[in-house]
Amino acid sequence: MTDTAELPPDPDDDDSTPPGWLSEGELLDAREMLPIVYVNVVPVRTAADGSITEVGLLLRADDDAVSRALVAGRVLYHETIRDALRRNLEKDLGSVAMPRLPMNPTPFSIAEYFPTPGVSEFHDTRQHAIALSYVVPVDGFCEPSQNALDIVWLSPEEAAGANIAQQMMGGQDVLLRRALAYCGVLP
Amino acid sequence: MTDTAELPPDPDDDDSTPPGWLSEGELLDAREMLPIVYVNVVPVRTAADGSITEVGLLLRADDDAVSRALVAGRVLYHETIRDALRRNLEKDLGSVAMPRLPMNPTPFSIAEYFPTPGVSEFHDTRQHAIALSYVVPVDGFCEPSQNALDIVWLSPEEAAGANIAQQMMGGQDVLLRRALAYCGVLP
Amino acid sequence: MTDTAELPPDPDDDDSTPPGWLSEGELLDAREMLPIVYVNVVPVRTAADGSITEVGLLLRADDDAVSRALVAGRVLYHETIRDALRRNLEKDLGSVAMPRLPMNPTPFSIAEYFPTPGVSEFHDTRQHAIALSYVVPVDGFCEPSQNALDIVWLSPEEAAGANIAQQMMGGQDVLLRRALAYCGVLP
């Protein structure tokens, strides 16, 4: 986990919310009053036997540092979790990633991000976010959106390593290792 | 599931939130803009071998009808899910219920309540609520708060029956049957 | 659940085990001494959003009765669970069913079949079987093996109904309803 705990800007905040919904200012107000619901997704490539062969991480350039991030975004008002998964996967991986959305919408874990460091393993200076977390296989071609420089595919061993952990923010490296443990590929 | 889909009033709304937090009016505003995070809990009694012997339901008198409800309430700003579970269990079952909070805070299911009927199995006229759902054994004495007439303990078979389902609102009967299926006690 | 609790003959027993492994007689002996490990699989069709649209059941003619069954078979000596899933899915659904094997080999439930009725919801006159149970989406064409007359695809509502339950043996209808509850499609 890095010391710079602010998560990358959330593209939901300006352009992808339907007209008439929360303005940037209203969202800032709400963020000081209520926990905000997110989805966090670990995109993976799988072999024919179902086992995970690669983990996808977004490469981001924020200010002067490069960081790695999971697919993430808010669940909007009146949006189902399934729709939020689909929309945020498309936002971060493009429209031909062909994610296999889960049969069962129960998350494998919940990441609780607090604005105060140390309350949990997860930290987000902007808000108290409750992130429903999933592992989703993607079969298609992934292309980074304008919020990411690239999408990099790593072996599970690399992805769980200390090197990558140092480049992830807000505790997302912890969530990534939990995802790999859950799928039986923790080294 | 009953036709009267409005859930019982949420005691969080007036008195149990700390001073300085959302006023009733502000919460009404937020409810039209953001999904609100809840916990839903099925309280159970267990035998020495861990199996469920009884399910606890709150008995409520709303207007002129009597209804059954699960333990439920909001996750407040800057509150951990564990604390929200503890606080809402105490609010609905009293201070000596001795709930055994889960080792693993991942819910067994997520209930998505929408203000528009038919979007999912769950309906709440007031808001879009995302309820992290748990089954929690309680070992102590349970006494109803002022929001409930009584707490009634039923066998899993009774609790899953059509009679009880008709007295539950907003789809909570579906969540209850999922909980029993999850614990291997669906008849 | 039907009264005729014997499960259909297991094609593993005669022809699909490698040479040098358990003969039919040796397996009969082992079945009186040890629990036997099985996989039980609910094959499903899914929509683009991941939700289950159809459930596949094997149609079998045993003696003078017609029954419905889940995909099932033993885990062989030195076989991984993933390989057992793949082999048994191919045995029952053919070689072009294109099952999406799970990323995570943890079963959603364990069905404990006992030779004595009433010990659990599951009954198998031949043996004490411990069945690791999975829901597996299949994308390809399914053709029945010689052990089944047909593979029938039903809506989740039909599959969970009393009509179908009466045609399933050994308690597999209970396991099917648990699978649907787990995936959030129990009516």
Place this chain on the structure above:
Amino acid sequence: MTDTAELPPDPDDDDSTPPGWLSEGELLDAREMLPIVYVNVVPVRTAADGSITEVGLLLRADDDAVSRALVAGRVLYHETIRDALRRNLEKDLGSVAMPRLPMNPTPFSIAEYFPTPGVSEFHDTRQHAIALSYVVPVDGFCEPSQNALDIVWLSPEEAAGANIAQQMMGGQDVLLRRALAYCGVLP
């Protein structure tokens, strides 16, 4: 994980099986023909809020080395998983350990031990064992059976560390870390 991959002797094998069941010789035969069903249990102490405070490991002296082990043992013929959990917890932790057996008998993971090293993360020279794995809180006093020198309670961080991993056999350190990740206490 250590190089000496043989797991400690299983006390089930000689004395704790009922008369008339598998003799030692018969079990040796069965172990060359069939996967053998085990339970593996990580015993834990929990705080009032449900979170894990300590992990219990058995301290064993085998030949000239000292090792740490999880609670483990076979599921016997015609025994339910619940009964196997209770019996094996009592065998390894004594009769007043007061384990809280799970409401839901679905394991959090399956450990597949193979006699051939490298087939999976888990290795047992004696057999192909399929271990249904659980995390079980124990509230009472634990005393080692004659098969263990002691029961040692460690913090989750210590238990997941490299030092302890080196003293665990057959890959049980991997299972322990998966258990901690599952419960949200992986460091």
